[in-house]
Amino acid sequence: MTNTNPSAGAAVRRTGNSGWRAMLPRWSPKLGVGLGLVVAIALFGILGPFFVGNPDTVRNIGMTSPSGEFWLGTTQTGQDVLAQLAHSTRGSLQIGLLVGILATLFSAVFGVIGGYVGGAVDEGFSLFSNVMLVIPGLPLVIVIAGFVPVEQRGWWTIAVVLAVTGWAASARVLRAQTLSLRNRDYVAAAKVAGEKPWRIVSVEILPNLLPLMASQFVFAVILAILSEAGLSFLGLGASNSDTLGTMLYYAQNGFALQYGAWWWFGPPGLAIALFGCGLSLINFSIDEIINPRLRTVPATTRRTRRAARNEAARKGTARPLPRRDASGRDAVLTVENLNVVYRGEKSTHAVKDVSLTLGRGEILGLAGESGCGKTTLAYAINRLHRPPAEVTSGTVVFHDRDGTDIDLLALEKEELRAFRWSKLSMVFQGAMNALNPVISVGAQMEDVLTTHRPGMSAGARRERCAEVLRLVGVDPRRLDSFPHELSGGMRQRVMIAMALLLDPQVMIMDEPTTALDVVVQRGILREILRFRDELGFAVVFITHDLPLLLELSDRIAVMRDGEVVEYATAEEIHRRPRHPYTRRLLDSFPSLTGERGAFVRTGESSAREHTETTVKEAGPR
Numbered sequence: 001m002t003n004t005n006p007s008a009g010a011a012v013r014r015t016g017n018s019g020w021r022a023m024l025p026r027w028s029p030k031l032g033v034g035l036g037l038v039v040a041i042a043l044f045g046i047l048g049p050f051f052v053g054n055p056d057t058v059r060n061i062g063m064t065s066p067s068g069e070f071w072l073g074t075t076q077t078g079q080d081v082l083a084q085l086a087h088s089t090r091g092s093l094q095i096g097l098l099v100g101i102l103a104t105l106f107s108a109v110f111g112v113i114g115g116y117v118g119g120a121v122d123e124g125f126s127l128f129s130n131v132m133l134v135i136p137g138l139p140l141v142i143v144i145a146g147f148v149p150v151e152q153r154g155w156w157t158i159a160v161v162l163a164v165t166g167w168a169a170s171a172r173v174l175r176a177q178t179l180s181l182r183n184r185d186y187v188a189a190a191k192v193a194g195e196k197p198w199r200i201v202s203v204e205i206l207p208n209l210l211p212l213m214a215s216q217f218v219f220a221v222i223l224a225i226l227s228e229a230g231l232s233f234l235g236l237g238a239s240n241s242d243t244l245g246t247m248l249y250y251a252q253n254g255f256a257l258q259y260g261a262w263w264w265f266g267p268p269g270l271a272i273a274l275f276g277c278g279l280s281l282i283n284f285s286i287d288e289i290i291n292p293r294l295r296t297v298p299a300t301t302r303r304t305r306r307a308a309r310n311e312a313a314r315k316g317t318a319r320p321l322p323r324r325d326a327s328g329r330d331a332v333l334t335v336e337n338l339n340v341v342y343r344g345e346k347s348t349h350a351v352k353d354v355s356l357t358l359g360r361g362e363i364l365g366l367a368g369e370s371g372c373g374k375t376t377l378a379y380a381i382n383r384l385h386r387p388p389a390e391v392t393s394g395t396v397v398f399h400d401r402d403g404t405d406i407d408l409l410a411l412e413k414e415e416l417r418a419f420r421w422s423k424l425s426m427v428f429q430g431a432m433n434a435l436n437p438v439i440s441v442g443a444q445m446e447d448v449l450t451t452h453r454p455g456m457s458a459g460a461r462r463e464r465c466a467e468v469l470r471l472v473g474v475d476p477r478r479l480d481s482f483p484h485e486l487s488g489g490m491r492q493r494v495m496i497a498m499a500l501l502l503d504p505q506v507m508i509m510d511e512p513t514t515a516l517d518v519v520v521q522r523g524i525l526r527e528i529l530r531f532r533d534e535l536g537f538a539v540v541f542i543t544h545d546l547p548l549l550l551e552l553s554d555r556i557a558v559m560r561d562g563e564v565v566e567y568a569t570a571e572e573i574h575r576r577p578r579h580p581y582t583r584r585l586l587d588s589f590p591s592l593t594g595e596r597g598a599f600v601r602t603g604e605s606s607a608r609e610h611t612e613t614t615v616k617e618a619g620p621r
């Protein structure tokens with residue numbers, strides 16, 4: 001199954017040989033701006049105090065606006081605001097960083113370890129977190145801070161107090177996530193493989209929690225800086241230390257706002273806002289390392305894609321397309337020289353120059369080994385491909401019943417939404433898991449009609465749903481059932497019924513029956529043939545199973561390594577396969593009438609394959 005198909009969250013696995021390089025974030029404007037802001041403010045806080053004067057020096061010049069001598073002006077007592085800002089930034093960074101680290105550590109210990117170990121440990125940790133959660137945070141901070149004598153109330157005391165009162169909510173979230181991750185298949189597989197608990201937590205679970213922990217860290221840092229400002233405001237802040245909070249406190253007490261002294265309260269406020277903004281932008285990039293699906297295609301690639309699409313559209317309209325398929329049938333879909341590439345460090349050219357014509361009412365089989373590009377082609381035809389997949393060139397044209405040609409690659413978003421499902425529907429690989437478990441089958445089917453046929457009455461919608469269910473051999477009384485009350489085969493039929501709801505002219509079926517037993521599979525396939533005859537729609541049927549296609553299809557395209565290597569009628573492929581790969585594919589299905597076990601034991605197929613390759617390499621004599 002290709003990962004272009006939307007599915008549940010990707011698990012992070014070991015990074016393998018790519019090692020640390022794979023863990024580094026990809027450069028992006030967001031990361032650049034975020035790093036720029038955080039590094040600039042951090043450098044200002046670390047190095048600034050060495051270059052500015054003493055922030056406590058009082059001058060009898062009063063409050064002055066920014067000038068050549070005092071770049072950020074002075075306070076009411078003539079103190080240099082720039083010097084105060086540098087020292088205060090350092091103080092706030094120290095507190096923010098320490099609180100961020102401690103709160104993340106506490107929440108990880110109580111949330112992740114409790115959630116993974118379970119039992120009494122989890123109950124104890126949970127109880128403790130809940131108690132901490134219901135204690136009102138600010139009053140507790142005030143009490144604890146007030147309890148510590150002023151002379152011992154250094155910046156680190158304030159940081160510890162803020163960390164102790166600020167970790168519980170994050171721990172609850174981490175626990176819930178850990179409970180969910182603990183039951184995933186890859187964690188069960190690691191347990192079965194004998195991995196030790198600490199390794200499972202650190203290698204299988206923690207990496208999946210990193211984006212969450214990173215955002216919790218950012219939140220804790222910002223909250224700490226703001227809370228410290230609040231405590232300083234109440235006179236409970238760190239004694240003998242400058243922070244952005246104390247700066248704001250003095251600005252407020254000195255009536256900076258009333259005097260319009262923006263240079264006094266503006267810089268510390270801006271420093272807090274910019275630092276938070278920078279951390280959030282870095283957080284986005286951390287998300288992208290952990291979950292590669294979030295990676296966006298770079299702007300240059302997007303431009304190339306747009307240009308390619310326009311070029312393809314231009315070519316498509318300039319050149320007349322074949323209106324008939326090879327057997328003289330009216331064409332319903334024409335794919336010409338389609339190329340799809342997955343962009344990345346190593347790009348994959350998944351579909352290479354594919355040209356196909358689907359006749360009206362035709363069943364076209366698409367066969368080929370795993371990874372040859374079948375699903376990518378199907379998604380690209382329907383414009384369902386997502387970055388990093390990109391259609392680099394080619395045309396896909398739909399010939400409507402009313403005689404108009406629709407260039408699918410040029411359709412706008414809204415046009416595409418209206419087009420899909422009503423003219424071309426798709427049954428996905430593993431579609432039986434695509435039904436929403438908490439909504440009844442009928443409601444899910446009716447949703448499709450409400451979206452595409454807004455004028456249809458409730459009664460008519462219900463009737464149409466019952467009609468298509470009957471068509472696929474499911475009792476219409478099942479409309480009120482929930483997906484879990486149906487068997488796998490029934491759910492698969494419901495998905496096919498859904499694809500039939502709007503009477504489409506083309507249906508793409510990507511291995512729709514792989515998860516089913518052979519008898520159910522045959523039943524569904526017979527239905528498909530019947531619909532084709534009764535409803536006259538065309539089908540693109542994708543499968544590894546070439547013998548099945550021989551039975552079902554009018555024509556078959558055999559794909560290999562992104563290319564269509566053979567494209568002929570089912571009869572021709574069966575009787576006279578031309579391409580050596582098609583012959584190998586046919587040979588790889590053991591004959592039911594041959595000697596039992598010959599395929600595996602005698603290696604009959606591989607022997608034949610070897611002979612053919614040798615003959616081919618030797619060339620014609």
Ligand SMILES: Nc1ncnc2c1ncn2[C@@H]1O[C@H](COP(=O)(O)OP(=O)(O)OP(=O)(O)O)[C@@H](O)[C@H]1O
Nearest residue numbers: 001002003004342348350370371372373374375376
């Ligand atoms: N998101 C992706 N990023 C990069 N490469 C991808 C991605 N999805 C698929 N590919 C690559 O594209 C190629 C074609 O994959 P595709 O899923 O279309 O094959 P398929 O013939 O449908 O295989 P299967 O029958 O196993 O589903 C493969 O080489 C695959 O590794």
